[in-house]
Amino acid sequence: MISTKKVVLHFPREAVERPVVCDLALRFGLTFNILRASISPHHEGLMVLEIIGENTKNEEGLKYLQEKGVEIQPLSQDIKKDDQRCIDCGSCLGVCPTSALYMDKKSYRVIFEESKCIACELCVLACPTRAMEALF
Amino acid sequence: MGVALRSYQEINEKIKKGKVVVVTAEEVIELVDKKGIEKTAREVDVVTTGTFGAMCSSGAMINTGHTKPRMKISEAYLNGVMAYGGLAAVDLYIGATQVAKDDPLNKIYPGEFKYGGGHVIQDLVAGKDILLEAYGYGTDEYPRKKLITWINIKDLNQAYLFNPRNAYQNYNVAVNCSDKIIYTYLGVLLPHLGNAGFSSAGQLSPLLNDPHYRIIGVGTKIFLGGGVGYVAWQGTQHDPGVERNDKGIPKGGAGTLAVIGDMKGMDPNWLWGLSVRGYGCSLAVGLGVPIPILDEETLQYCAVRDQDIEAPIIDYSNAYPNGTGEVLGYVNYAELRSGKIYHSGKEIPTSPISSYSRAREICSILKKWIQDGNFTLTQPTLTLPNTESEVRFRNLAERPFNNNVNGVRR
Numbered sequence: 001m002i003s004t005k006k007v008v009l010h011f012p013r014e015a016v017e018r019p020v021v022c023d024l025a026l027r028f029g030l031t032f033n034i035l036r037a038s039i040s041p042h043h044e045g046l047m048v049l050e051i052i053g054e055n056t057k058n059e060e061g062l063k064y065l066q067e068k069g070v071e072i073q074p075l076s077q078d079i080k081k082d083d084q085r086c087i088d089c090g091s092c093l094g095v096c097p098t099s100a101l102y103m104d105k106k107s108y109r110v111i112f113e114e115s116k117c118i119a120c121e122l123c124v125l126a127c128p129t130r131a132m133e134a135l136f
Numbered sequence: 137m138g139v140a141l142r143s144y145q146e147i148n149e150k151i152k153k154g155k156v157v158v159v160t161a162e163e164v165i166e167l168v169d170k171k172g173i174e175k176t177a178r179e180v181d182v183v184t185t186g187t188f189g190a191m192c193s194s195g196a197m198i199n200t201g202h203t204k205p206r207m208k209i210s211e212a213y214l215n216g217v218m219a220y221g222g223l224a225a226v227d228l229y230i231g232a233t234q235v236a237k238d239d240p241l242n243k244i245y246p247g248e249f250k251y252g253g254g255h256v257i258q259d260l261v262a263g264k265d266i267l268l269e270a271y272g273y274g275t276d277e278y279p280r281k282k283l284i285t286w287i288n289i290k291d292l293n294q295a296y297l298f299n300p301r302n303a304y305q306n307y308n309v310a311v312n313c314s315d316k317i318i319y320t321y322l323g324v325l326l327p328h329l330g331n332a333g334f335s336s337a338g339q340l341s342p343l344l345n346d347p348h349y350r351i352i353g354v355g356t357k358i359f360l361g362g363g364v365g366y367v368a369w370q371g372t373q374h375d376p377g378v379e380r381n382d383k384g385i386p387k388g389g390a391g392t393l394a395v396i397g398d399m400k401g402m403d404p405n406w407l408w409g410l411s412v413r414g415y416g417c418s419l420a421v422g423l424g425v426p427i428p429i430l431d432e433e434t435l436q437y438c439a440v441r442d443q444d445i446e447a448p449i450i451d452y453s454n455a456y457p458n459g460t461g462e463v464l465g466y467v468n469y470a471e472l473r474s475g476k477i478y479h480s481g482k483e484i485p486t487s488p489i490s491s492y493s494r495a496r497e498i499c500s501i502l503k504k505w506i507q508d509g510n511f512t513l514t515q516p517t518l519t520l521p522n523t524e525s526e527v528r529f530r531n532l533a534e535r536p537f538n539n540n541v542n543g544v545r546r
Contacts, residue, residue: 087408087494088491088492088494089189089488089489089490090487090488090489090491091324091487091489092487093475093486094326094330094331094332094486094487095323095324095326095330095331095487103488107493108491108493125319125413126324126413126487128411128412128418128420128489129409
């Protein structure tokens with residue numbers, strides 16, 4: 001079965017030097033879409049990746065990355081909405097490119113649908129109460 | 137005024153007897169749809185309105201009590217945020233947008249503005265200890281020059297909000313026509329009309345339910361920050377002369393309220409310190425006003441709906457900062473609240489800055505206070521300037537300083 005998975009890859013300094021992500025395509029026949037990347041030589045790196053492929057290949061590919069020293073986190077854990085701090089103003093809505101943040105039309109409360117989030121962090125910039133947090 | 141239906145006194149008697157009929161500014165719309173103006177006006181005594189949003193012109197007046205030996209504070213910081221001490225000895229005023237003294241501001245653009253006056257006010261009301269650091273120059277009767285101490289709202293002689301401009305009657309819709317992202321008090325604005333920021337509770341907003349200031353005036357008792365407050369004066373920039381639509385609703389920012397209220401009875405949930413990226417600190421204020429249905433006309437105005445209220449679309453990358461006055465067009469709040477508006481063939485997602493759900497909650501809380509007999513209505517002692525008044529908003533006419541004007545040398 002084909003599945004799509006969004007993950008956050010943390011590259012320790014050593015792993016930044018090696019080309020590993022391209023192996024997902026070469027060795028495992030996976031398709032991937034880089035949603036965000038911040039990688040420079042001699043520094044820890046970060047990449048948000050959408051991986052598309054056979055379930056089993058997906059898992060094998062991620063296991064391969066882990067063996068190469070890359071830490072993997074599911075994306076949904078990386079942008080958090082603190083409901084205690086959210087005042088439901090909606091400042092985040094218009095900047096959210098995937099409508100992961102939207103206003104419930106009945107309650108007028110702001111809802112965060114984590115599965116749609118691509119971790120662009122525009123909401124973190126827009127939130128005046130610091131209810132949106134990036135945990136990279 | 138049309139035929140009087142009831143007086144403040146009669147309403148307050150009904151409140152005391154638990155017989156008052158109160159509905160929110162949202163509920164009244166449905167009632168009017170069902171029963172019509174005449175019947176609803178006969179049945180409903182009070183309509184509650186509310187708003188919760190960033191209100192930069194807000195601040196707190198505090199009196200710390202005297203030290204021994206005495207001190208005349210001339211410079212003061214509360215949790216590192218400067219408070220104005222140019223008043224009597226231990227009176228201080230802290231403004232919502234004052235930023236902590238060690239903040240890098242916009243030197244690291246866009247600035248985060250993590251802590252400021254708004255946050256101090258929220259922390260004070262939450263009952264947290266606040267660090268006061270104060271300096272004086274020393275006088276014969278106020279010899280002390282330095283003070284560092286924790287203070288707490290419960291020990292202060294007075295702590296009251298005094299907000300020079302709240303509850304703006306309508307506001308701009310901000311867009312960005314440039315090709316760079318901009319950071320404004322109406323939010324992060326994406327280039328090429330990427331989104332639109334707006335800030336009004338629309339049909340729930342106090343002054344949009346009383347567009348001609350027939351009811352709300354100096355002395356009107358209100359919900360303020362979760363406690364009780366009063367309208368103190370017309371707010372700064374109060375501008376009754378703004379162009380109005382055929383329903384009498386101003387088509388842009390018009391009337392404003394200066395309000396006052398005891399912080400000791402307030403709740404940090406309704407006074408929220410804000411960090412607005414690239415702009416600065418502010419305070420989200422919860423404010424609610426009860427409107428007594430004195431006659432049918434009053435009710436007619438309270439039945440206002442989002443689609444009747446229009447707001448001007450303004451380019452915050454050029455027209456606003458340069459004060460050109462250019463308006464790109466008008467949209468109504470039903471469109472704004474739907475999540476997207478259309479302008480020059482483009483679909484633009486919208487971001488409210490004012491919380492509709494919280495405005496709604498304020499209307500309900502105020503309704504309950506009145507129904508439970510805990511909140512009576514006050515008759516204003518002075519009306520706010522209306523369209524017939526001389527009060528108009530003016531920009532500053534600068535008069536260049538020529539180094540030697542009227543004999544003043546610098």
